[in-house]
Amino acid sequence: MNNNRSRTTKSEANENHYEFIFENIQDILYETSADGTILEFSPSVEQILHYKRDELIGKSVLTLYAEPDSRDELIKIVRKQRQVCDYEVLLKRKDGAVINCSITAKIISGNNDAFSFRMIGSIRDISERKKAEKKLREAEELYETLAKKSFAGVYVLQNGLFSFINSRAASFAGYPEAELIGTKALDIVHPEDRKYILSNSKAMLRGERNSPYEFRILTKDGQTRWLMETVTPIIYQGKPAVLGNLMDTSWTLSRVDLEIVRSIIEAVPDGVFVADKDGYYVAANEGFERITMIDRNELAGKHSSYLVENRYIEKAINLMVLKDNISKTEVLRYPSGQDVLVSATSVFDKHKRVIGVVSCLRDLTELNNMQKRMQQSHLLIEQYKKRLDLLEEKLEPAATRFVSESDEAKNIVLLSKRVAGSDATVLIKGESGVGKEVIARYIHENSNRKKYGTFVKIDCAALPASLLESELFGYEKGSYTNARKEGKQGLFETANKGTLFLDEIGELPFELQSKLLNAIQDKEIKRIGGLINLPIDVRIIAATNRNLEHMIEERKFRQDLYYRLNVIQINIPPLRERRSDIEPLIYHYIEHFNKIYKAKKYIVPEGIRLLIDYGWPGNVRELKNIIERLVIMYPNDEIKVGDIRSGMKIYDKGEPLQVESTGSRERVGSLKVLVSQFERDIIEKALSLHGNMIEAAKDLKIDISTLTRKKKKLSLTKRRENLSLNIYP
Structure with a gap:
């Protein structure tokens, strides 16, 4: 009785254990009838196929197969062998997605009768494994393709036999690729070098050696050839292997002669670079390292294209020579930053066969520095010429004097003096002729920039966009037709350390406004046709009689440029709104033009009052021109009211001056x-x-x-x- 109870307890424990495994196993456990009806599925079916167990039990197993024929094939194998392992099929998830699965199946009851047996087994999701296998295959195919097309010789050894070799490596020994596959690699190594290559390759595979090593091989026709090699452990087609990379370091000169050559090129002060007939590095001297700042040890075993691929140089002149055997000379920029004159020429053996190419490198930095100093001298001369052109305006006594008697004018002068102490951009607004340029010059003359730079003015309304751009920014030689062959300095460069006055800024073409904005923001410019940015230190003063705010609304003036210019705004009222300045201006210009024309003219008080009452639509400029006209036109020292009325009438109508004949006048003048x-x-x-x-x-x-x-x-x-x-x- 006790024995029966003990057996029952043990049976229940086993049943609970198997049930735990059934419920928690990651693979799907299943049971089907002979006709394919699903009798049982473990809970893991939800994680793998996204079905609930109740949704599948009683259904045909064919609903899960993406390829129904594979189910029939599986049944045939199971009937024949009674069981099958790792049978790969494609199954459909509930959402329609197809996944790779591995099925294990076994018949557990009945005989081979189609209607009496049951089948149990497991289903495993192998999708990730398949993806990994696919990536591995693709990687192997890619590597094999790259290896076949590589400039270097590439091979793979397994158990000392060639499993793969590309055409380059096979050509070193003079064999077709297929003839070497499956043969022993050491068979083509020179007998004296076999022990050496074995010890060095093993040391490199263990990580005890990093640098490549050289050895000799025997070619198919019995010649000796020098090779340089590196080896790396890899997995090839699922098995351990050794990857080898070969470079041909043969030289038709003997090894002793080559050492002599190396000693000779070391004595040359210029840089020397020697490559073989295929473009691979052979030797370089210390001068090469000094001029280029490239470590020649880095180039060991490398093709000359390595220098281009790693952006050490723009192009390899020696490779160009190897194409046509014509010597070439070009200037290249190396990592040292120096301009180097490179002359490359082919080297021939006694049979007139090309055996390599020698490149000589000469540092042109000092020569280029001299040329740059000459160019800078030309630019400096041009700058002085421009300054001389501006000297006439600067020396004019009235150029920087702003006559101020009214409170408005005095406030403008005080503000301008405060502004002069900073480098902030200034926007001067006012009608035409009110004296905006005078205020701009006043700011410059009272600033520290007067000591280090000049005042340069440009009228933005006086030139078309193309000429205005070249005037402002300058241009490099050959930028356009009829351009100076040495290029031209722009006004930004002329005004460096000084002040650039942009008169009539409202007339600046829209397409130039962004370039001006960048120059102000970045404090650098680029000449037309130039490649480098030139730093500038310029104070900007702009002037306009236009309503820039209205132009911004009409999209004729950039808002961001306006904000950059309008850091400090000075508004100059028209002359009619500050009449207390008119009389001082009259006396100022009478004195000014009397000095110029060596006269002693004066205006009667009634004439002064007449001029004060005039509306002056042309502002100070109009007043200046009328005073000059009066000083020139009338021979008598006293300028009367009638003279003024006559002079202003002529000025208003724009009629030409009619000079009276000498017979009707006492003096001609x-x-x-x-x-x-x-x-x-x-x-x-x-x-x-x-x-x-x-x-x-x-x-x-x-x-x-x-x-x-x-x-x-x-x-x-x-x-x-x-x-x-x-x-x-």
Whole structure:
């Protein structure tokens, strides 16, 4: 009785143990009938096939097979062998995804009768294994493809026999690839070097040696050839193997002669680089290392293309020579940063066969430095020429004097003086002729920049976009047709350490605004056609009579550029809004032009009042021009009200001056003054007639630079009713 109870307890324990295994095993355990009806599935079916057990029990197992024929094949094998292991099939998950599975099956009851047996077994998900096997196959195929096409000789040894060898390695020994597969590698090694190669290869495989080693082989036709080798342990086709990389280091000279050659090239001060007929490194001297900063030991066993692939040089001149055996010379930049003159030429043996190529390298840094110093001297000369062109304006007494009697004008002068102590960009706003340039010069003259740089002005309305860009940024030689062969310095460079005054900034073409913004932000420029950025240290002062805010809304002016320029804003009121400045300005310009024309003119008090009451639409510029006209036109020292009315009438209408005949006047006046006035009227008439400076210059038979210089000298200004802002057609 007790024995029966003990057996029952043991049986229940075993049953619980098997049930635990059934419930927790990772593989799917299954039982099917002979017709394929599913009788049982372990819970792991949910993790692998995403079905619940209840969804499959009683269903046909064919619903799980992606290829039903594979089920029939499995049944045939099981009937014949009573069991099968690791039979690979494709099964469908509940979501339709197909996965690789391995099935184990066994018949557990009945005979081979199709209607009496049951089958049990397991299903394992092998999808990840299949992916890994696929990647391994692809990697092996890729490596084999790369090895076949490699410049270097590549082989694989297993048990000392060639399992793989590429055409390059086989050619070293003079054999076809197929003839070496399966043969013993040591058979082609020179008998005297077999022990040496075995010891060195084993040391490298153990990690005890890193540098390649050289040995000799015997070619198929009995010749001796030198090779350099490295070996690495790998797995090839699932088995341990040795990967070998070979380089041909043969040289038609004897090894002793080669050492002599090496001693000779070491004595050469220039750099020397020697490659064999296939472009592989043979030797280089200390001069090569000094000039290029490349370690020659790094190049051992390397093809010359290694230098290009690793961006040491742009191109390999010696490889170009090997293509056609024509000597070549070019300038290359090496990692040392030096420009090097490289001359490469082929080397021939006594049978006129190419055996290699020798490259000689000469450092051109000092020569280039001399050339750069000459170019800098030319640029400096150009800079001084531009400064001399600007000297006339700088020396004019009125250029930096802002006459101020009104509170508005005094506040402007005080603000300008405070601003001068900083390098902040300044935007000067005001009508045409109010004196924006005078304030800009005043800021420069009262700043520290006066000591180190010059004041440079450019009128953004006076040039088309293409010329304006070249004036501002300069250009390199050959940038465009008719460009100077030595290139040209831009105004940004001329104004370096000084101040650049951008007059009429509102007329700056939209396409140039972004380039100006970058120059201000980055403090560097790039010449037209240039490759390098040039650092600049320039203070920017801009002026305009336009409503820039309105232009921003109309998308004619960049908002970001406006913010960069408008760090400090100075607004100059028109002359009509500060009439207390008119009388001091009159006396200032009377004195100024009396000195120029060596006169003693003065205006009667009634005339002063007449001028004060005038509206001055042209502001200070108009007043200056009228005073100059009055000093020149009338021979008497006293300028009366009638003279003023007559002079202003002529000025307003823009009519040319009619010089009276000598018979109707007591004095003709100074010839210099009359010629100057006549020249002024002719130029003014030409500008009014044509509306742009190019056509006016053509009509006057002078070049545009002469016209610009005379226009500035004679203080001529274009009136908006007569001249378009765009002076170029």
